[in-house]
Amino acid sequence: MRLLRFGDWSVGVDEELLTRAGERCTLAPFLAPSEGSVRLRLRARTVPAGQGAPLDPRNPSGARFQVQGDVVDVEPPRAELDTELALRVGMQLATLRQGGLLLHAAGVSFQGRGVVAIGPSGAGKSTWTRLCARAAGADVLSDEVVALLPDGWAEGSPFCSDLDLPSTLARARLVAVLLLRKGPEERMEEVSADEAIPALMGQVFRPLPGEATPGDILQRLAGISEKVALRRFVFRKHEAAAGFVREWLDGQ
Numbered sequence: 001m002r003l004l005r006f007g008d009w010s011v012g013v014d015e016e017l018l019t020r021a022g023e024r025c026t027l028a029p030f031l032a033p034s035e036g037s038v039r040l041r042l043r044a045r046t047v048p049a050g051q052g053a054p055l056d057p058r059n060p061s062g063a064r065f066q067v068q069g070d071v072v073d074v075e076p077p078r079a080e081l082d083t084e085l086a087l088r089v090g091m092q093l094a095t096l097r098q099g100g101l102l103l104h105a106a107g108v109s110f111q112g113r114g115v116v117a118i119g120p121s122g123a124g125k126s127t128w129t130r131l132c133a134r135a136a137g138a139d140v141l142s143d144e145v146v147a148l149l150p151d152g153w154a155e156g157s158p159f160c161s162d163l164d165l166p167s168t169l170a171r172a173r174l175v176a177v178l179l180l181r182k183g184p185e186e187r188m189e190e191v192s193a194d195e196a197i198p199a200l201m202g203q204v205f206r207p208l209p210g211e212a213t214p215g216d217i218l219q220r221l222a223g224i225s226e227k228v229a230l231r232r233f234v235f236r237k238h239e240a241a242a243g244f245v246r247e248w249l250d251g252q
Helices: 080-097 125-136 193-201 214-225 240-250
Strands: 002-006 009-013 040-044 064-068 071-074 101-104 106-110 113-118 139-142 145-148 153-155 171-182 187-190 229-235
Touching (some): 009 080, 040 080, 080 101, 080 145, 101 214, 106 125, 106 240, 113 125, 113 153, 113 240, 125 139, 139 145, 139 171, 171 214, 229 240
Parallel strands (some): 009 040, 040 071, 113 171, 171 229
Antiparallel strands (some): 002 009, 064 071, 101 145, 106 113, 153 171
């Protein structure tokens, strides 16, 4: 068993579930000390027929998982995607139980200052992450999955959308959420919570059954939004976009 740190929790993961961890899973930033206490366990077990849920909803006949208290039974992975999805279940459960939310989003850190960017598919999350990392020296939390916790931290994840953007940092203090939009030049626009929260809501991973209601999600997003800067970032696919974000942060 290996321990992975998600937020303040250590999650124990059976080695069998990691045997197919491929290039899309970067575990190193999330490894926890082996002597730490385990708050949640991902265990390789056969899920009885008719119980649990498929790891991949698009493949009902694939590997399944079942949550039982602080133990998640996961059938041995049949493909790399199964390992990624099993870890995602563990991260989501740990995040929800710490009062946070898991989002389809990108996140970077400029000297410990975390910035999370959201937008629909094609908005440029991976492009923005790559620009920040390569042109402005930012650490990568993830270009695909980020957790927001109520104590003000943005948590990275082992998952990446583009293989050249592995996570290099596990967490950073969240200072801003950006709604991405492509445009002819860089600019920051004020965004109200009334606009930002629905946009964030659209990127939240559907909570596991019994873990959080829609009302819980809205309340958590509202609490997070009160503590950070909310902006729309219009940008080009140009390294100047990364410098613009860093300079904007320096002025906050």
